[in-house]
Amino acid sequence: MAKHSGNVEMNDAVFVYSEDQLGYKFSDSHPFNQKRLVLTVDLLKEMNALSDDRIIPVRTATDEELLLAHDERYINIVKKAGLGEVTPEVGENYGIGTEDTPMFDHMHEAAARLVGGTLTAVDEVMQGRALHALNLGGGLHHGFRGKASGFCIYNDSTVAIKYMQQKYGARVLYMDTDAHHGDGVQWSFYDDPSVCTVSIHETGRYLFPGTGSITERGSDKGYGTSFNLPIDAFTEDDSFLETYRTAFREIASFFKPDVILTQNGADAHYLDPLTHLYGTMDIYREIPKVAHEIAHEFCGGKWIAVGGGGYDIWRVVPRAWSLLWMEMSGQPLPFGKLPQSWLDRWQPDSPVPLIPTWEDPQDLYKPIPRKPEIEEKNQQMLEKALYMIRNA
Incomplete structure (x- = not known):
């Protein structure tokens, strides 16, 4: 579980979490629901896969740290909004007070804690106390410098990358597998040629935020360090994973990062x-397994992971995020039945029947008649992306 590097005890992986991350809550009916953190932590503990000595408490990001990625005026508006001092008309100019956000x-304190969790994960890895660190409360990849967007008030990954650049001089590879384009980070x-952003996502033809075309490749000195892999609606596992595995390895080989930051939205299900x-x-x-391998192959194991959508x-997020932590911490991935105690505890609260196994049912959905066409379109897109990588 732990290794020694000089006089420093190093964990393979640490889990950054505090219950005050649950304060990031828009409403009881909003789709962004941090109860998924409670469900995931509880499932991991029932599996004896997360011990208290692996949990690192969250800190709150300072204003100075938030200013690495956000305008001072915007931060002040968020603070005032959290005190009820901003009208809806003013808030909308900053993306807050909207249906999405x-x-x-x-709200400032709650959002700053999510950012602080990711910065805590960064310091654990970059200061050599852990090879890998996970903050499932992070991954709010739609936030912009002066505006909230898509459930995201502050962009923890952008702050974290700027922080790694400033404090550690790091060359960062950001890999985003959320179904929505990682626009705010991109x-x-x-x-910036010292940061490579990669996003594999559902094409924006029918999905927010509508960006993430394969032609979005960076500008000026950063041209060739932005990569987008937009896959078709109804894409299934094999096509998704072929795109992800192939592109991730090629890009890591091309970019040669010091550290990898992965965003692990669980909404491609x-x-x-x-x-x-x-x-x-x-x-x-497979997503965390490949990230784990590439981190060890290209940057000495330095891997920071955040949550997302x-x-x-x-039925989905607790299982997906538990598998991420178990891969990250070097534990065998489970098969078969989920702990009965977990199912019994949460089924009364769930509006849908829980899936009782780590695997999905064989008849999860009916066969897709357009499968060959979708796979061919994704393959053509991947070939274009590989051409761009190899000729960057």
Whole structure:
């Protein structure tokens, strides 16, 4: 579990979590529901896969740290909004008070804690106390410099990358497998050659935020360090994973990062209510496995992971994120039945029948008649992306 490096005891992986991360809450009916953190932590503990000595408490990001990625005026508006001092008309100019990102009490403090969790994970890895660190409360990849977007008030990954650049002089590879394009992070580093952003996502033809074309490749000195892999709606596991595995390895080999930061949205699953992809739990076994291998192969194991989207909080997110932690911490991935105690505890609260196994049911969805066409389109897109990588 732990290794010694000089006089420093190093963990293979640490889990950054505090219950105060649950304060990031828009409303009881909002699709972004942090109860998924409670469900995941409880499932891991029932599996004896997460011990208290692996949990690192969250800290709150300072204003100075938030200023690495956000305007001072915007931060002040968020603070005032959390105190009820901003009108809806003013808030909308900053992306808050909208249907996606409503205002709520003490929203600045809640959002700053999610950022602080990711910075805690960064310091654990970059200061050599852990090879890998996970903050499932992070991954809010749509936030912009002066505006909230898509449930994201502050962009923890952008702050974390700027922090790694400033404090550690790191060359960062950001890999985003959320079904939605990682737009806020991409645009923050679009002209920066020391950061490589990669996003594999459902094409924006029918899905927020509508960006993430394969032609978005960076600008000025950063041209050739932004990569987008937009896959077709209804894409299934095999096509998703071929795109992900092939591109991730090629890009890591090309970019040669000092550290990898992965965003692990769990919304590419068939059951997710906000997207149109046809993934199963099989992709959530493979996504972290590939990241784990590439981190060890290209940057000495330095791997920081955050959460992200995932809106079926009962049947999908706890299983997917548990598999991420178990891979990250070097534990055998489970098969078969989930702990009965966990199922019994949470089924009364769940509005849908829980899936009782780590695997999805064989008849999760009916066969897709357009499968060959979808796979061919994704393959053509991947070949274009590989050509761009090899000629960057």
